[in-house]
Amino acid sequence: ANISEANHIMEILKLSAEASGQEINMNKSEVFFSRNISRPAQEDLSKIMEVRHVLGTGTYLGLPSMVGRSKKETFT
DSSP: OOHHHHHHHHHHHHHHHHHHTOOOOTTTOEEOOOTTSOHHHHHHHHHHHTOEEOSSOOEETTEESOOOSOHHHHHO
16 A cells, blocks of 8 residues: 555545545544554555544444454354
């Protein structure tokens, strides 16, 4: 990931919002990065995208946003 890719993602999100008529609330949005991206790059990209950088998994509608191999354990 680099700055131009982050800017491209933001352009796509903007076009999608314009086409659908639905705004994306960036204050409620979060980004989670792979371990393969350096910490400084993660911070830079989250600033460019203006979204909160999270270190772990969050929830969406009360459910975990990421499910690992043990689905039974996750949803218990």
